[in-house]
Amino acid sequence: AERRFTRQDVYALRVIGALQSVFTEDDLVEAASVVGRAMAEVSAASVELFRRRVTLPYLEAGVNQLDAALRLAAMSEVLIPPLEPVLEVAFRRHLQAAVQAEAALGIEEVEEGASDLQELTVGFADLVGFTTLSERLDPLEIGAMATRLLHTAEPVFAAHGARTVKSIGDAVMFTARAPVDASRVALELVAAAAAADLPPVRAGLAYGPVMRAYADYFGRTVNIASRLCDAAGPGEVLLH
Numbered sequence: 001a002e003r004r005f006t007r008q009d010v011y012a013l014r015v016i017g018a019l020q021s022v023f024t025e026d027d028l029v030e031a032a033s034v035v036g037r038a039m040a041e042v043s044a045a046s047v048e049l050f051r052r053r054v055t056l057p058y059l060e061a062g063v064n065q066l067d068a069a070l071r072l073a074a075m076s077e078v079l080i081p082p083l084e085p086v087l088e089v090a091f092r093r094h095l096q097a098a099v100q101a102e103a104a105l106g107i108e109e110v111e112e113g114a115s116d117l118q119e120l121t122v123g124f125a126d127l128v129g130f131t132t133l134s135e136r137l138d139p140l141e142i143g144a145m146a147t148r149l150l151h152t153a154e155p156v157f158a159a160h161g162a163r164t165v166k167s168i169g170d171a172v173m174f175t176a177r178a179p180v181d182a183s184r185v186a187l188e189l190v191a192a193a194a195a196a197d198l199p200p201v202r203a204g205l206a207y208g209p210v211m212r213a214y215a216d217y218f219g220r221t222v223n224i225a226s227r228l229c230d231a232a233g234p235g236e237v238l239l240h
Helices: 007-019 025-060 065-112 130-134 139-159 179-195 220-231
Strands: 118-127 163-168 171-176 201-213 216-218 237-239
Touching: 025 065, 118 130, 118 139, 118 179, 118 220, 130 139, 139 163, 139 171, 139 179, 163 216, 171 179, 179 201, 179 237, 201 220, 220 237
Parallel strands: 201 237
Antiparallel strands: 118 171, 118 201, 163 171, 201 216
16 A cells, blocks of 8 residues: 555654644634745745756756656755755744744734734835836746845845735735834835845835734735725825
8 A cells, every 4th residue: 555644744643733722613714724835935935046056057968858757856855854844943033033023912902902903014015017028028037036125025024023814926916014124124125125126116005903813914904004005106105
């Protein structure tokens, strides 16, 4: 019989089974969905690095597609063990930051009065003219440009206590507690993108109640911010 699960798979399933004594099935499904999306992005980024730095040199050296695929498969098995501690460290750091943010938010809710909804500033920023550019760039160049926007945004967000929610193609969604902080983030991102020789960035911001679910935010405030981003001109920041 063909082996379907490794010992690590069985251990993970046992852990999930034990968690059912604390969390509901819906809780675990939600968490699994978030983890799955995150791991899919990590895996896709890893494959892209392999393709760019390993696969292409193999093919350029005359190795056929099958041999290149077999070599990559063998290399992935070699690289997984040393990369596992790197992923664990990254997870610990992000978890620590998330716990601290949650604790601060809890204190503020106690002081201001608990509510099912959070009051946040939601922001969207995207590259102007990205659709037109994508028609004359290859997929690798398009992906690299979107990645550069995210990498340009991350230090700006960190400097003002903003949080990256997700990247959506040529756009990035973020949150901040106060409108003034979100405005600073958006304006500095516009300037940073110009300095990084990216296409012009525009942004839309809205402050109000939002609902958090599946590591994302929903509600009218989010919709307004997204529409303002679409309406903004190059280098412009619109705030509701």
